[in-house]
Amino acid sequence: MLTKFHILFLALGLLLLQSIAVAQSCQSQRVKLQMLGTGGPELLNERASTGYLIWLDDKASIIIDAGPGSLQRFKQSGAKYADIRAIFFTHFHVDHSADLAGYVKGGFFSERNLNLPLYGPSGDTFILSADDFVKKLFSAAEGVYPYLDPTINPQANSAYKLLPHTIQWSYQELDPIQVYADKEFKVTSVSVHHGPFPALAYRVEVAGCVISFSGDMSGRLNTLPDLTKGSDLLVAHNAIAEDATGVPQLLHMKPTIIGKIAGEAKVKKLLLTHMMERSINRQDETVNLIRKSYQGPILFPRDLESFHP
Numbered sequence: 001m002l003t004k005f006h007i008l009f010l011a012l013g014l015l016l017l018q019s020i021a022v023a024q025s026c027q028s029q030r031v032k033l034q035m036l037g038t039g040g041p042e043l044l045n046e047r048a049s050t051g052y053l054i055w056l057d058d059k060a061s062i063i064i065d066a067g068p069g070s071l072q073r074f075k076q077s078g079a080k081y082a083d084i085r086a087i088f089f090t091h092f093h094v095d096h097s098a099d100l101a102g103y104v105k106g107g108f109f110s111e112r113n114l115n116l117p118l119y120g121p122s123g124d125t126f127i128l129s130a131d132d133f134v135k136k137l138f139s140a141a142e143g144v145y146p147y148l149d150p151t152i153n154p155q156a157n158s159a160y161k162l163l164p165h166t167i168q169w170s171y172q173e174l175d176p177i178q179v180y181a182d183k184e185f186k187v188t189s190v191s192v193h194h195g196p197f198p199a200l201a202y203r204v205e206v207a208g209c210v211i212s213f214s215g216d217m218s219g220r221l222n223t224l225p226d227l228t229k230g231s232d233l234l235v236a237h238n239a240i241a242e243d244a245t246g247v248p249q250l251l252h253m254k255p256t257i258i259g260k261i262a263g264e265a266k267v268k269k270l271l272l273t274h275m276m277e278r279s280i281n282r283q284d285e286t287v288n289l290i291r292k293s294y295q296g297p298i299l300f301p302r303d304l305e306s307f308h309p
């Protein structure tokens, strides 16, 4: 028999479930993903190289990658450098990182006075770690721009410091790890396979929404379905067509692999970027191949386009 206490208990339980559901549902209008660069490294089209910007409540908050040209798109977006909470690098190839020095120099003329954390993978024979990348750009002793040393030197006077953090990349440790959190944002990363180059994928959670980024990867470590599970938006790099052979297919995902990941992770919307000559004119074929495993919306964004999750 139901007593008053049972009913009260049930009502409280329902309230709790409802509040969990509200906390978990995506507050889409508060969050925006903007494309700062949807191209690859080629010199052939008007697209900037890779870069993405996440806005929260109309404030630019998170930058993912800083490929050449993406800084110009950042300026065009109306974002304020002082509002950026952190910069994340998927890897340190030129087409993902060459504009960092431009951000740092430009930031000298901004109102920024809060330290800026920067995240990226560890290095190997072919590529520097996040810490070394920053040091070799800006340090007085070994940097290519030694005059910008105050931005990283704790002893020097500057409005803010760039604070690099190296995230361990590995072929063996394949569990996603949380790398960043503040009051609103949580960022998780996982190692991905990009040939011999250390590279990371990221999952960004904010206001109950999830936006994930594959970065450049071949899919061989199979870490993306877990990382991107249930994402509202997945930005996947479509740098090659299905018939790619040799080195390109060791570095990048074929369309069928993108489809399998999006289908397995049940992502709500798929955005295809990092377009190159070998993929940009094959979009119908790409969509058909992805459709074998994934039935959600598939979009090919242009630079500066924005998406609510």
Ligand SMILES: [Zn+2]
Pocket (backbone or CB within 6 Å): 040, 041, 050, 093, 095, 096, 216, 274
């Ligand atoms: Zn790339």
